[in-house]
Amino acid sequence: MHHSISLTVNGVRRDIALSDARVTLLDLLREQLHLTGTKKGCDRGQCGACTILVNGRRINSCLALAASHDGADITTIEAVARDGELHPLQAAFIAHDGLQCGFCTPGQIMSALGLINEGQAGCDAERIREGMSGNLCRCGAYAGITEAVLQVQKSLAEAEKRQVA
Amino acid sequence: MKSFDYVRPASVADAIAAGSLPGAVYLAAGTNLLDLMKGGVSRPDRLVDVTRLPGLDRIEALADGGVRIGALVRNADLAHDAAFAKAYPAVAEALLSGASAQLRNAATVGGNLLQRTRCAYFYDPASGCNKREPGSGCDARHGENRLNAVLGWSDACIATHPSDLCVPLVALDAVVEIEGKGGRREVRLEDLHRLPGEAPERETVLALGDLIVALRLPADARYFSGHARYLKVRERTSYAFAVVSAAACLRIARGKIEEARLALGGVAAKPWRAREAEKLLAGAAPHAENYRRAAEAALAGAKPSGDNEFKIELARQILVRALATAAVGTPERIPALPASPLSTRPGALNDA
Secondary structure (H helix, E strand, O other): OOEEEEEEEOOEEEEEEEOOOOOEHHHHHHHHOOOOOOOOOOOOOOOOOOEEEEOOEEEEHHHOEHHHHOOOEEEOHHHOOEOOEOOHHHHHHHHOOOOOOOOOHHHHHHHHHHHHHHOOOOOOHHHHHHHOOOOOOOOOOHHHHHHHHHHHHHHHHHHHHHHHO | OOOOEEEOOOOHHHHHHHHOOOOEEEEOOOOOHHHHHHOOOOOOOEEEEOOOOOOOOOEEEOOOOOEEEEOOOEHHHHHOOHHHHHHOHHHHHHHHHOOOHHHHHHOEHHHHHOOOOOOOOOOOOOOOOOOOOOOOOOOOOOOOOOOOOOOOOEOOEOOOOOOOOHHHHHHOOOEEEEEEOOEEEEEEHHHHEOOOOOOOOOOEOOOOOOEEEEEEEOHHHHHHOOOEEEEEEOOOOOOOOOOEEEEEEEEEEOOEEEEEEEEEEOOOOOOEEOHHHHHHHOOOOOOHHHHHHHHHHHOOOOOOOOOOOHHHHHHHHHHHHHHHHHHHOOOOOOOOOOOOOOOOOOOOOOOO
């Protein structure tokens, strides 16, 4: 059975024919749209490597059926840097050694963007760690990841303070 | 994954018509179902996508003082709804202790109720599992079973229900609204899930085509908001299912517990309401020895289903700890590690 859906992917509207109802958002992004920044780790919702933003919220794209997301607005790691400039979060991951092999990094970055949007963790390292627990890093770069997210949260909080002042 | 037809009905009536055909399964977020389908554990012929059904994604305050939660409300949205979290803090804490932020953003309340057991033998099509394939035996019974049930199990099945959300909900007398071929009906959440007996494949009282449309908490559920906690022992700090968990919701006045609501998770095929323990605490002083007596009563019928006798004492201790923390009072804000008996604060007790 054929389905067609339309998605906005990184700001661009795409009309997409699905050849099979079994296609997940992850497979659609990687195999059909050739956006291979989103990684397939476990493919079972356990590792977070496939994290993307759907309508601004982070989810596991491996457990999201594409057909069910007709009309969704999707952001992937490919749209995070702008005009050749790294997003502050990407720069912070590099500055704090928040990666080693890099396989989990796109998922970590998208998850951290989601965490920042959610506004629950603030500058509390424990809340950041808890909020990032859906992203595994087999290299064990967790300390650097937490520091990177913390740094971005702190600079956002300072910018907000300056704006109020 | 086996191939399937995909339909996306626009009304509840159309959904029930499509969902009543043999081989049909409802799809909400799919965070559990797709995982099971990828593993060949669930093999539906048709997915009936209910995510676009109108009106099922709202949290409504009811005129009688209760609250109605649409089945499609996402776990994260319910937990972060300020009015809801204030009135039912143990429910919010349970939600935030479950899964990961990504999964909570997707997973729905209705789906949470109907999530399947995490018994490893259920997930492995090469193993015997009476729940997955009736009559094939229970390989968990003499296998790796340290996380399996200690209450309400049978020789046919020793699986547990993995939900965190259901534990405080069952303590607070939640009601499930169901639409089906015969119209609308209600069942108490406590009666939704069945114990395995001889037919572990029949996990709930739902009939073919039945669709959970909402959950309700009655007006009196909010009276426990000042003394309500959910505690959960996991094998890692975060992002893990409960080994055992407990919800404790108390009404305390003039130094006495007027009413207690208690339930356990991770111990049985359903969220386990501990009514005998509740009775012991009604009118009692909020003291450690009374908590221990209540915990003894709550686990009086427990027996190991394998290499898991430790869970019985662990459940008693986590219930005692939940009672003690609830009696202290609901924290202003849900802790950084929701429902965790562990603390990273210097000097705090780590004795659960």
